[in-house]
Amino acid sequence: MEALAVNMNENIHPAEKRKYTKDNIESVKRRNNMRKEKPKPIEGKINFSAGSVDEKNLIYEMTNDIKKAMGDGNPNRTTNKDMFIEVMTFYIKNNITQPLEDQHMAEEDNVPFLDCSFTTCNEETSIQKLFVTAETSIENRIQRVTNHGKVCKSQLHLKSTDIKGHVGVCKFKCDEKHELLWSSSLYMGDKYLCNLRMSHGFYVSGILPNQYSRFCQASNIGSIGETTLNSIFQKSSPVVSRLVKESYETALLEEIASDEELQEGIDIVTDARHGTRKNSMYTDVVCLGARTHKDTC
Numbered sequence: 041m042e043a044l045a046v047n048m049n050e051n052i053h054p055a056e057k058r059k060y061t062k063d064n065i066e067s068v069k070r071r072n073n074m075r076k077e078k079p080k081p082i083e084g085k086i087n088f089s090a091g092s093v094d095e096k097n098l099i100y101e102m103t104n105d106i107k108k109a110m111g112d113g114n115p116n117r118t119t120n121k122d123m124f125i126e127v128m129t130f131y132i133k134n135n136i137t138q139p140l141e142d143q144h145m146a147e148e149d150n151v152p153f154l155d156c157s158f159t160t161c162n163e164e165t166s167i168q169k170l171f172v173t174a175e176t177s178i179e180n181r182i183q184r185v186t187n188h189g190k191v192c193k194s195q196l197h198l199k200s201t202d203i204k205g206h207v208g209v210c211k212f213k214c215d216e217k218h219e220l221l222w223s224s225s226l227y228m229g230d231k232y233l234c235n236l237r238m239s240h241g242f243y244v245s246g247i248l249p250n251q252y253s254r255f256c257q258a259s260n261i262g263s264i265g266e267t268t269l270n271s272i273f274q275k276s277s278p279v280v281s282r283l284v285k286e287s288y289e290t291a292l293l294e295e296i297a298s299d300e301e302l303q304e305g306i307d308i309v310t311d312a313r314h315g316t317r318k319n320s321m322y323t324d325v326v327c328l329g330a331r332t333h334k335d336t337c
């Protein structure tokens with residue numbers, strides 16, 4: 041062994057040996073200086089007490105699972121600090137209201153958070169699809185987006201909108217390929233409530249089908265096709281007729297009850313025209329009770 045050491049020393053030239061040692065000292069110095077300049081990590085500890093070893097292990101397992109999920113399957117890619125920040129931010133965001141901070145965060149994307157501010161549109165977005173919606177449907181969409189946010193960090197974006205009558209059927213997708221199909225109206229029987237309501241508005245307004253169609257086209261809120269309008273009409277017309285009849289009967293009874301001398305009959309007010317007049321052919325003659333001024337037949 042001693043002989044070997046002697047041999048090795050013999051092979052190294054004295055000048056080279058000194059140079060090597062000098063370089064080595066320099067590099068150690070440099071490294072030490074760099075270490076001094078580098079800020080030391082600040083250590084922190086969170087202690088906890090568990091009721092049993094199993095409970096303690098469960099906590100370790102859970103933290104490991106989270107770190108694994110954050111590090112794409114490898115827990116070593118995530119530090120304890122990053123894991124704690126992620127978990128705590130998630131809890132605070134979902135359970136503790138911090139309007140100011142959240143507002144600040146949301147405003148970074150130019151999306152107002154809590155306050156009621158108006159968003160403006162430009163020439164291009166002013167011709168976007170419009171549709172009719174219902175309060176319950178909006179509530180449902182909020183709930184579904186919130187539920188998605190609980191399992192996925194990726195944001196949902198509107199991908200397409202189909203207009204069915206006056207209802208918008210929207211498809212949302214996130215980067216994780218989750219899909220959410222949402223319609224702006226709930227159903228009433230086999231029809232959309234919004235479409236039933238709009239067709240009701242069309243029928244009671246007295247406008248003609250072509251006026252309805254022009255109105256819908258110009259306002260860009262979709263329109264209900266003739267076949268659907270007819271089928272809704274077939275279903276609703278007997279109901280409307282019955283309600284009209286009931287209303288007449290009630291009005292007549294009220295008119296009779298308003299006069300103490302029942303045997304005298306009731307007085308009516310009408311704008312009936314003479315039947316021979318050309319423009320009287322399609323006239324609906326309204327017959328009002330003289331006292332109550334309610335439509336009696």
Ligand SMILES: [Zn+2]
Nearest residue numbers: 192214216218
């Ligand atoms: Zn998602």
